[in-house]
Amino acid sequence: MSDQQVLAILGGPKAVTTEPGDMFTWPIITEEDEAAALEVLRRGAMSGSDVTMQFEDDFRKWLDVDYALGFNNGTASLQAAMYGCGIGIGDEIICPSITYWASCTSAYALGATVAFADIDPVTLCIDPKDIEHRIGDRTKAIVVVHYFGYPADMDPILEIARKHNLKVIEDVSHAHGGIYKGRKLGTIGDVGAMSLMAGKALAIGEAGMLVTNDRDIYERSLALGHYERFDSNIQNEALKPFIGLPLGGYKFRMHQISSAVGRVQLKHYDARNEEIGRAMNLFWDLLEGVPGVAAHRPEKGSGSYMGGWYAARGHYKPEELGGLSVTRFCEAVEAEGAPCTPGCNLPLHQHQLFQTADVYGAGQPTRIANANRDVRLWDTSLPVSESITANLYSIPWFKHYRPEEIKQYANAFRKVSENYKQLLETDPGNPVKMGGWNMFNRR
Numbered sequence: 001m002s003d004q005q006v007l008a009i010l011g012g013p014k015a016v017t018t019e020p021g022d023m024f025t026w027p028i029i030t031e032e033d034e035a036a037a038l039e040v041l042r043r044g045a046m047s048g049s050d051v052t053m054q055f056e057d058d059f060r061k062w063l064d065v066d067y068a069l070g071f072n073n074g075t076a077s078l079q080a081a082m083y084g085c086g087i088g089i090g091d092e093i094i095c096p097s098i099t100y101w102a103s104c105t106s107a108y109a110l111g112a113t114v115a116f117a118d119i120d121p122v123t124l125c126i127d128p129k130d131i132e133h134r135i136g137d138r139t140k141a142i143v144v145v146h147y148f149g150y151p152a153d154m155d156p157i158l159e160i161a162r163k164h165n166l167k168v169i170e171d172v173s174h175a176h177g178g179i180y181k182g183r184k185l186g187t188i189g190d191v192g193a194m195s196l197m198a199g200k201a202l203a204i205g206e207a208g209m210l211v212t213n214d215r216d217i218y219e220r221s222l223a224l225g226h227y228e229r230f231d232s233n234i235q236n237e238a239l240k241p242f243i244g245l246p247l248g249g250y251k252f253r254m255h256q257i258s259s260a261v262g263r264v265q266l267k268h269y270d271a272r273n274e275e276i277g278r279a280m281n282l283f284w285d286l287l288e289g290v291p292g293v294a295a296h297r298p299e300k301g302s303g304s305y306m307g308g309w310y311a312a313r314g315h316y317k318p319e320e321l322g323g324l325s326v327t328r329f330c331e332a333v334e335a336e337g338a339p340c341t342p343g344c345n346l347p348l349h350q351h352q353l354f355q356t357a358d359v360y361g362a363g364q365p366t367r368i369a370n371a372n373r374d375v376r377l378w379d380t381s382l383p384v385s386e387s388i389t390a391n392l393y394s395i396p397w398f399k400h401y402r403p404e405e406i407k408q409y410a411n412a413f414r415k416v417s418e419n420y421k422q423l424l425e426t427d428p429g430n431p432v433k434m435g436g437w438n439m440f441n442r443r
């Protein structure tokens with residue numbers, strides 16, 4: 001064995017020798033962003049809506065939709081999307097168990113509940129085959145999450161939704177600018193909602209956006225928490241008597257420093273997203289056929305493309321590496337100089353918030369307080385959601401197409417794969433719990 005092949009974790013040389021510089025710096029902030037933020041500050045316009053409405057206009061044009069509505073964060077935009085779809089007391093939504101909690105948790109605040117579905121082990125998005133048998137007579141919507149940037153398989157989901165008269169809510173928080181068979185994510189279902197917070201791919205500060213072509217969904221979403229815009233422009237007769245006060249008692253307006261920075265970020269987003277895509281695809285191309293690791297991206301020629309690559313992950317196949325745990329694999333890759341964290345979000349259906357918590361003092365768990373059936377999963381399980389964490393790891397989130405550097409990072413993964421036998425004896429295995437309830441992305 002040459003010295004080059006000794007893993008860095010065992011004292012060998014590192015695969016990554018170039019300093020990352022700004023390779024992972026995000027968002028990219030220039031004087032243009034600074035000027036936009038300062039303009040709002042100096043004008044004292046932090047709390048208005050003029051810049052936000054311009055940002056909404058930009059967003060409408062970007063996604064080619066009729067309506068866009070800004071929010072203070074993505075969580076609020078998702079709650080408004082649910083309300084927009086008519087979800088209320090006793091209703092159910094179907095949501096994948098593997099996602100960030102905000103995809104579904106605010107259903108509680110509407111008096112509704114969540115039936116969790118399993119994910120597909122390849123796409124990591126909701127499994128279309130695990131939806132239909134979860135539909136009850138109070139089910140109103142399916143929440144689809146384009147998880148880790150991967151466009152969920154929308155066609156069969158839309159078919160199920162049409163058949164059962166359900167709305168489809170797309171949570172685009174991980175996948176801004178992604179494409180499903182030629183269609184832009186967020187515009188395929190009835191309504192799209194997304195986080196634009198500083199860690200996401202389209203990163204502008206604390207903010208969220210809702211997009212739809214449905215005027216009724218738009219107006220209901222607005223009525224819930226945009227009091228000063230809930231005005232005489234409203235066409236929905238059922239809403240008109242209540243103009244002027246937010247129906248939900250919420251205040252969901254976007255901070256205008258966010259919308260000002262958002263306008264600048266959006267202007268550059270397609271070009272930056274394209275460069276991220278080129279860099280990430282090169283990384284996976286370099287690792288094609290390497291044992292133990294496999295890309296999480298749509299197949300070439302499918303017409304579908306990752307959006308943003310937020311918190312991007314790779315599939316891990318321990319059986320190809322003598323059973324080496326993903327935990328030990330990641331430790332070794334990190335020692336080579338490449339960021340790599342095992343796991344993903346923990347399955348939501350196992351958290352006590354969705355089992356026993358009585359959030360609003362109903363005298364019984366909120367999950368079933370208003371429902372006409374118990375949708376908790378006691379005897380059955382979601383096998384993919386419960387085991388997937390041992391088969392995933394984060395990959396470096398390149399922001400620039402620099403082939404020579406990307407090669408070094410790919411080599412870190414390749415080197416650990418090729419020399420996995422050096423690690424088997426010292427492998428402590430995976431801990432009982434891997435991953436977190438919240439999203440995590442260390443770099």
Ligand SMILES: *Cc1c(COP(=O)(O)O)cnc(C)c1O
Pocket residue numbers: 073074075076078099100102103145171173174194195196197206207208439
């Ligand atoms: C970040 C995120 C949200 C929530 O957005 P915030 O802006 O943080 O409120 C919702 N869904 C998913 C999948 C997310 O990752």
